[in-house]
Amino acid sequence: MAVATVDEAEFAALKAEIAAWVAGPGEEWANRIEETGDVPPELFAELKDRGWLSLAAPAELGGRGIPFSRYLELLELISKSHGSIRMLVHVINGTWRAMAPYATPELLDEVVKPSVAGDKLVAFTLTEPDNGTGADITTSVRREGDDYVMNGVKHLITFGVKADYLLIAARLEGSTGNDGTVAFAMPNRLPGAEVIDDSDTMGVRGTDHAILKFAEVRVPAKYRLGEEGQGLEVALGGFLLPSRVSVAMSAVGLAERAQELAIEFSKERVTFGKPLAQRQVIQFYIAENFGRIAAAKSLIIQAARTYEQGAPEASALSSAAKMIAVEMLATVTDNALQVFGGRGYWKKNAIERVYRDARAQRFEEGTNEIQKLVVARAAITGEANTEGILNW
Structure with missing residues (x-):
């Protein structure tokens, strides 16, 4: 490619x-x-x-x-x-x-x-209150003439309140597994749909989130994406795979911001007659952060390139990159906050916001527990291995 x-x-x-x-x-x-x-x-x-x-x-x-x-x-x-x-x-x-x-x-x-x-806003709509990995979704549709009739609940839907359309995955009534899944790019707030604002979050303030309830909602068939049975192919391969790499890189960017704030503060803050930047323990925090950021970024770039080339390792590397990057971000932001000491806990300091925003990426586009399942499955079946990745 x-x-x-x-x-x-x-x-x-x-x-x-x-x-x-x-x-x-x-x-x-x-x-x-x-x-x-x-x-x-x-x-x-x-x-x-x-x-x-x-x-x-x-x-x-x-x-x-x-x-x-x-x-x-x-x-x-x-x-x-x-x-x-x-x-x-x-x-x-x-x-x-x-x-x-x-x-x-x-x-x-x-x-x-x-x-x-930028004229219409589309919300990715997969996660459900008791399901979120994909094949376990229970929001259902049945075909009636030129419509599908939808029932179910979605939650934690970013932009679900303000969205004009929903990129949504459901399944045919009575089906199980991947084969029964269906995807739609359907209008938000169709008759019978309830949109509940659930935006009061710890971090990423300002982004709206919704609980979406569907009760006999008629969705015109013209809004279906692909064929019946392709729902998870649309949601997972089309959006989640590259989006996980994007989340990983956003973790790098936010970690770099935390590192910048920590370095800037360490040069300004003087204790016992000496800037924090001259103290070995602070230097160790900064050095560890630098190494973790650089390592994660290298893996992310490799994941992006395999995705662009359609390489077989793309899925495993996407999940691995996200897994490593968000763990890196947690450590880097915690180290950065520690450099600030008690001052970093106050909202007037940008590091406080960065610390809160960082936590959301631990579950955005799938928790690390899910990423580990994806990577482990690929490694065990031989679909991905470190030798193939390094030689790509």
Whole structure:
């Protein structure tokens, strides 16, 4: 599979633009989001106008066609900002991957292209209160003429309150396993659907989350993505696999922000006549953070490249990258907070927000327990091994 290239001068200018925005206006927006608990429409409009919601999609869908592995360089920078800003850029630059290969021309025009343009918001809708790994979903549909009738509950759905459409996976009534799953790109709030705002979270403040209840909701069949039986192929391969790599890189970006804050504070804070940066214990924290970030980033880049090439190790590496990156992020942010001592516990310091936002990535796009199952299965069956990965 050929991987597209970028104009390096233009790409460097784009990276500089994002970095400057994150350090300046981005911090102002972050403070406003923390104060209000909401992402204002003006911020969404600014991200759209800057073209940051359509970085990765191909030109035929209205995007800028930046290759996945290079797009991650941009997401890394954006992830140094507020968690809700990163979430918008990450999700909108990803949902088209699941929808486009399976969408009819009509769905491309109604849902996919407007999503890439930032005119419509699509929420990825998989997790259920008692199910979340994919094949165990119980939200069901049955075919009645030109409609499917949906029943069930989804929860922890990011953007589920404000979304215009839902990228949702369900299963045919009476089916089990993967073969009975069906995916839709359906309008939110169809008659019979209840949307419950469940947005009061520890971190990533401002991003709305919903509980969605469906009771005999009629979904026109024209909103189906692909064929019956392809539901998990759409949800897992089309969205979750690359999204896990994206979450991993966002963990790198946030860890780098925590490291920057810790280094800056260690140079300013003086105890017993000497800056913290000159104390060995603080230097050890900073050195450990540096090594962990660099190691995780290397694995993520490898995962991105195998995904671009369609290599057999892509799924295992996607989960491995996410698994390693979020564990790294937990350690790095904890070390960074420790450098601040008690001061880091107060909300007036950015490290406090970074610490809270970091915790969400431990379960975003699947917990590490799920990632370990994916990696273990691939390793045991021989679908992925370290020799093949290193020689790729």
